Amino acid sequence: MKFFLDTADLGEIRWAEQAGLIDGVTTNPTLIAKSAGDVDPTDILKEICSLVDGPISAEVVAVETEEMYTEGKALAQLADNIVVKIPMIEDGLVAVRRLSADGIRVNVTLCFSSVQCLVAAKAGAAYVSPFLGRLDDIGHDGMDVIRETRAIFDNYDIETELLAASIRHPRHVTEAALLGADVATMPAPVLRKLLLHPLTDRGLDRFLSDWSKIAHPSKVEV
Numbered sequence: 522m523k524f525f526l527d528t529a530d531l532g533e534i535r536w537a538e539q540a541g542l543i544d545g546v547t548t549n550p551t552l553i554a555k556s557a558g559d560v561d562p563t564d565i566l567k568e569i570c571s572l573v574d575g576p577i578s579a580e581v582v583a584v585e586t587e588e589m590y591t592e593g594k595a596l597a598q599l600a601d602n603i604v605v606k607i608p609m610i611e612d613g614l615v616a617v618r619r620l621s622a623d624g625i626r627v628n629v630t631l632c633f634s635s636v637q638c639l640v641a642a643k644a645g646a647a648y649v650s651p652f653l654g655r656l657d658d659i660g661h662d663g664m665d666v667i668r669e670t671r672a673i674f675d676n677y678d679i680e681t682e683l684l685a686a687s688i689r690h691p692r693h694v695t696e697a698a699l700l701g702a703d704v705a706t707m708p709a710p711v712l713r714k715l716l717l718h719p720l721t722d723r724g725l726d727r728f729l730s731d732w733s734k735i736a737h738p739s740k741v742e743v
């Protein structure tokens with residue numbers, strides 16, 4: 522499973538990249554707005570693309586086909602690793618078809634059902650992004666969409682990557698991985714939590730404390 526970082530925060534991206542923990546980044550207008558301040562969003566995207574050698578999703582804010590297509594083309598010019606993110610609406614799907622025909626990779630976002638994912642894949646999406654946390658928030662089980670979409674894509678040998686988004690906690694990552702999602706995109710705090718277990722910390726404390734009881738503790742020399 523690939524891990525993407527769901528953020529436009531350059532500090533978080535640098536940390537995750539240097540730790541070798543991520544394969545790509547996803548952004549959206551909310552995340553860019555949070556990080557941009559006075560900085561031009563385009564500069565932030567370019568910086569992210571130079572920091573991470575993997576797909577970087579950048580979302581259009583237009584909602585009509587022609588404008589989405591033009592904006593998508595412009596975003597794709599920013600760097601070779603840009604993936605254009607398009608919302609799952611009818612005008613968007615036409616833009617997806619046109620951008621994919623031009624060889625531009627597209628991530629269809631705001632998917633909340635497996636059939637939306639199927640339609641997006643048929644339009645030529647390279648990635649589909651079902652939102653797990655937001656479905657859970659309204660009392661649904663977001664993981665049902667992952668399970669169904671995986672089965673549908675496998676039934677028809679669809680190569681579109683299934684990208685589990687709106688991830689809120691490590692259990693989302695585990696379950697999405699068990700169900701065969703290709704990618705999990707998550708905020709930095711969730712990525713950090715993937716590394717943690719209280720028994721790991723307790724175990725290390727014990728090892729170090731026991732070692733310190735040796736009369737002349739020393740490190741093994743190379």
Ligand code: G3P
Nearest residue numbers: 527549654655686687688
């Ligand atoms: O970037 C799309 C998605 O991951 C957003 O997540 O937490 O805003 O529902 P969230």
